[in-house]
Amino acid sequence: xxxxxxxxVFIGHKKIIKDVSFQVPAGAIVGLVGPNGAGKTxxxxxxxxxxxxxxxxxxxxxxxxxxxxxxxxxxxxLIEHPAIYPFLTGLQNLELYARDKxxxxxxxxxxxxxxxxxxxxxxxxxxxxxxxGIAIALLNQPQLVILDEPMNGLDIEAxxxxxxxxxxxxxxxxxxxISSHVLSELQKVMNQVVLINAGKxxxxxxxxxxxxxxxxxYKVITEDNPCxxxxxxxxxxxxxxxxxxxxxxxxxxxxxxxxxFKNRLHLQxxxxxxxxxxxxIVNILxxxxxxxxxH
Amino acid sequence: xRTSLKEEIFKFYHQKIALYGLVTMLLLMIYSVLTKNITKxxxxxxxxxxxxxxxxxxxxxxxxxxxxxxxxxxxxxMYKHSSKIKIYLAKFLVVVIYGLILTVVAILFTLVLxxxxxxxxxxxxxxxxxxxxxxxLLLNMAGVVIYSLFIVGLSFMLIMLxxxxxxxxxxxxxxxxxxASFSSGLMTALPSLIGLTKWNPLSLIFISQxxxxxxxxxxxxxxxxxxxxxxxxxxxxxxxLGYYLFKHRRV
Numbered sequence: 256x257x258x259x260x261x262x263x264v265f266i267g268h269k270k271i272i273k274d275v276s277f278q279v280p281a282g283a284i285v286g287l288v289g290p291n292g293a294g295k296t297x298x299x300x301x302x303x304x305x306x307x308x309x310x311x312x313x314x315x316x317x318x319x320x321x322x323x324x325x326x327x328x329x330x331x332x333l334i335e336h337p338a339i340y341p342f343l344t345g346l347q348n349l350e351l352y353a354r355d356k357x358x359x360x361x362x363x364x365x366x367x368x369x370x371x372x373x374x375x376x377x378x379x380x381x382x383x384x385x386x387x388g389i390a391i392a393l394l395n396q397p398q399l400v401i402l403d404e405p406m407n408g409l410d411i412e413a414x415x416x417x418x419x420x421x422x423x424x425x426x427x428x429x430x431x432x433i434s435s436h437v438l439s440e441l442q443k444v445m446n447q448v449v450l451i452n453a454g455k456x457x458x459x460x461x462x463x464x465x466x467x468x469x470x471x472x473y474k475v476i477t478e479d480n481p482c483x484x485x486x487x488x489x490x491x492x493x494x495x496x497x498x499x500x501x502x503x504x505x506x507x508x509x510x511x512x513x514x515x516f517k518n519r520l521h522l523q524x525x526x527x528x529x530x531x532x533x534x535x536i537v538n539i540l541x542x543x544x545x546x547x548x549x550h
Numbered sequence: 551x552r553t554s555l556k557e558e559i560f561k562f563y564h565q566k567i568a569l570y571g572l573v574t575m576l577l578l579m580i581y582s583v584l585t586k587n588i589t590k591x592x593x594x595x596x597x598x599x600x601x602x603x604x605x606x607x608x609x610x611x612x613x614x615x616x617x618x619x620x621x622x623x624x625x626x627x628m629y630k631h632s633s634k635i636k637i638y639l640a641k642f643l644v645v646v647i648y649g650l651i652l653t654v655v656a657i658l659f660t661l662v663l664x665x666x667x668x669x670x671x672x673x674x675x676x677x678x679x680x681x682x683x684x685x686x687l688l689l690n691m692a693g694v695v696i697y698s699l700f701i702v703g704l705s706f707m708l709i710m711l712x713x714x715x716x717x718x719x720x721x722x723x724x725x726x727x728x729x730a731s732f733s734s735g736l737m738t739a740l741p742s743l744i745g746l747t748k749w750n751p752l753s754l755i756f757i758s759q760x761x762x763x764x765x766x767x768x769x770x771x772x773x774x775x776x777x778x779x780x781x782x783x784x785x786x787x788x789x790x791l792g793y794y795l796f797k798h799r800r801v
Contacts, residue, residue, distance in 0.1 A: 303629040305801050324632040338626040340617075342565045351557060352630070391626070 256281045256399050256430035257302065262310030264294075264301050264454075272297055272308070272454045279399065279430045279447075284421060286445035286462075287434040288536060294454040295434040299334055299401050302432070303327060315398055331397035333405060337388025341377035345387050348376055354395045362390045365420060366413075381408030389417055393424060400424065402433045406440050418444055442532045450536065452543050465535075471505040476524040477515060486518050487511065502528065554631065554640035562644050567613050571606040575652055578602045579659055588668050590678040594686035597663060599656035600694045600758045601726055603649065604701045608722030609715075611645045611705035616715045624801050638793050642702060649698035653691050660687065679763055686762040693758040696778060699785035700754055707792035710799060729755045734769050748772055754781045 257279040264272035272294050279285045287295050301308045304324045312319040317326030339348050345368060346359075353359040363372050366386045371379065376387065385408045392400050405421075406414050421444050425431060435441040448465050450458040458465065475494075477483040480501060487494050487501070492511060495502040503511060508525065515522055562568055579597040586592060595601070618624040631637055664672065674684040681689065701722070708718045733752035737744050748771035756770040757777050770777060 300625070300801070303625070304632075305625065305628055322632060324629055327629055330629075332625070332629065334622075334625050336622045338621065338623040340561060340564075340621055340623060343561075347560075347564065351560065352626070 256283075256315060257432065258311070258313040259298070259302065260311040260313075262298075262301060262308050262312065264297055264306055264308045270454070272301065275310075275451070275454070275456055277449050277456065277459050279432050281398070281428045281430050282425050283447055284425050284431040284433065284445045285447040285449055286441045287432055287449050287451065288438065288441065289434075289451035290540060293451045295451060296335060296403055297454075298451070299332070299403055299432065299434065302401060303330070303332055303334070329395065329398040330401065331392035331394060331399075332401040332403075333388045333392040334401070334403045337384045338391065339376045339379075339384055339387055341375065343376060344374055345372040345376055345379070345383075348387060349390060349394065352391055352394050358396060359390075359394060362393055366390055366416060382410055382413055385409055386413060386417075389420075393420070396427075397429055399430045399432070402431065404435055405433060406435055406437050414440060438533045438536060450539065452540055457539065457543055472528045473503050473505055473508055474524065474526050474528050475501045475503050475511065475522070477501075478521045478523060482518075483515060483520055486514050486520065490514055500524070551636050551640065554636045555643065558640040558644045562614060562648070565614065565617070567610055568648055571610045571648075572652060572655060575599060575602050575606055575656060576659060579656070579663065583663055583667060588664075588671075590672050590676075590683055593660060593664060593672055593683060594678060594762060595690055595759070596656045596660040596687060599652075599660070600690050603652050603656065603694050604697055604755075604758075605722050605726045606652065607645065607649050607698055607701045608705040608725075609719045610648065611702050612709040612715050612718035614645060615641060615706055615709050616713075616718075619713070619801075628801055634797050635793065638706075638796055642706065642789060645702045645705075646698060649702065650695060653695055653698075657687065657691055681762060689761040690758060693761045696781050697754060697757050700751075700781050700788065703785045703788035703792060704751075707788045707795065710792050710795035725752065725755065730769070737771060744771055749780060751784050753777075754784060757781055 259278070260276050262272060262275050263270055275294075275298060277285070287298065289295050297306065300306050302312055302314075302319065304312075304319050304321050304327060307321050314326040314330060319326045340351075343351070346363070349359050349363070349372075363369055366389065368383070368386055368390065371383060376384065379387065385405070389402070389405055392402060405417060409417060418440070421431060421433070431444075433441060433445065442462070445462055447461050448458060449456060475483070476499065480496075480499070483501065484494065484496060487503075490510070492507050492514075493504065505527070512522065512525070579599055579602075582592065582598040592598070618627055627637055628634070672683065675682050677683075678686050704725075705718055705722065708721055709715065712718065729752040733750055733755075736750060736752075737747050740747055753770050753772060754777070756766050756772070760766040760770060760777055761774055764774075767773060772780065
């Protein structure tokens with residue numbers, strides 16, 4: 256649905272997005288992740304034809320340029336803050352963009368906005384504005400939806416409702432590109448992760464692959480952990496002792512099992528460690544910064 | 551273009567700033583009635599409305615454009631439309647049409663006020679200055695309509711340049727209150743350069759009265775035709791410059 260190929264974006268003479276390429280297939284939910292100032296919003300704005308760029312952007316096989324937005328006819332977006340006219344009611348804000356009234360009514364109902372949709376938007380709370388912004392982005396059954404920090408200001412119920420809605424639209428074939436600082440929330444919906452730092456893509460993987468590669472440590476409990484440690488030391492297998500278990504690397508798990516068996520030491524537990532998604536991202540970014548500092 | 555125009559009219563109508571502008575003009579006309587004696591001269595200038603309309607237009611025009619950036623709606627506006635010129639033109643047209651409406655309402659309200667306050671005095675067909683009084687009123691208002699093009703172009707250009715609505719309004723007020731005297735002062739101070747300085751844009755404000763009072767050409771140093779043509783050329787210049795700034799402004 257969306258193909259971004261070799262794009263460079265400049266502010267003045269400074270290149271702020273460097274050779275970025277990725278794809279968002281129909282029905283995929285791609286998380287665009289990275290620290291502040293990494294270039295997430297700039298990439299989103301570039302896809303929407305709002306900045307000058309070098310490279311190619313295709314939406315449904317149609318080219319997007321700064322001056323040609325025909326391909327964006329079926330694209331919904333929420334960038335930075337909800338684009339809402341405060342002097343209009345929520346409904347009037349939706350009517351300004353809606354091509355299908357039935358779809359509009361359905362969205363307001365699903366997002367539980369009926370109680371305030373006919374009041375002026377200037378009186379809305381942050382969460383109400385955010386929901387309206389999301390509703391505007393989802394109008395007219397879009398092929399591609401770009402959401403920048405969609406969960407900002409939403410309470411738990413609204414967050415769950417938006418998450419369900421995103422999944423529902425994705426099941427119907429809508430492609431999503433979503434950025435969020437709430438990684439744990441993003442983790443629940445996305446099926447592809449694009450990690451960006453200093454305008455460059457560091458990782459572009461399916462979440463399954465990302466989890467497999469990133470979660471390489473295992474937790475090991477034996478009937479006698481001090482004895483197990485001696486065996487591992489003897490075999491020069493690296494491990495990290497914790498309170499009542501050992502942390503070992505995925506690549507060593509079969510050797511460890513063989514050695515323990517040879518030494519008649521019983522294994523009680525061997526499980527992949529559930530690494531926190533946020534921690535993994537932070538670790539990767541730290542490694543990247545280390546590399547950059549070394550250069 | 552039709553879609554852009556429909557959207558802009560919808561927003562302009564609901565923003566209420568148009569209504570506030572209209573009410574302000576009517577209140578200022580009433581203020582003129584209450585604080586000054588009613589004379590033929592006052593009737594010819596629509597109870598001061600020829601001065602107030604440009605100020606209202608500069609404030610309304612800049613607020614109408616600035617709100618797109620304040621509310622972040624400029625992103626939607628830009629990505630939903632390929633043509634930036636259509637967005638700009640639609641906004642320009644809406645404000646110019648609003649200026650026309652203000653002018654028509656000012657004429658009607660002048661008629662009503664005269665009818666209510668001095669019904670037996672100052673016949674509209676009586677001569678005043680060089681024409682019948684009603685011709686004076688219409689010519690002055692025609693001058694305001696032409697000057698409105700310049701004011702809308704200027705307000706759009708300024709809001710793209712300085713990005714602060716209050717500054718644009720201050721410039722509008724300065725133009726209205728000091729533009730004419732500053733322009734005259736400039737020409738008096740540099741008599742040798744009058745061939746050049748008479749074309750300064752501050753002179754254009756004379757258009758709102760010179761069409762009925764040829765004596766004002768002594769201040770502007772421009773003929774009626776020169777004044778009209780200069781106003782239109784400056785209007786186009788500022789509108790084009792404003793569009794260029796709009797097109798290249800980062801969102």
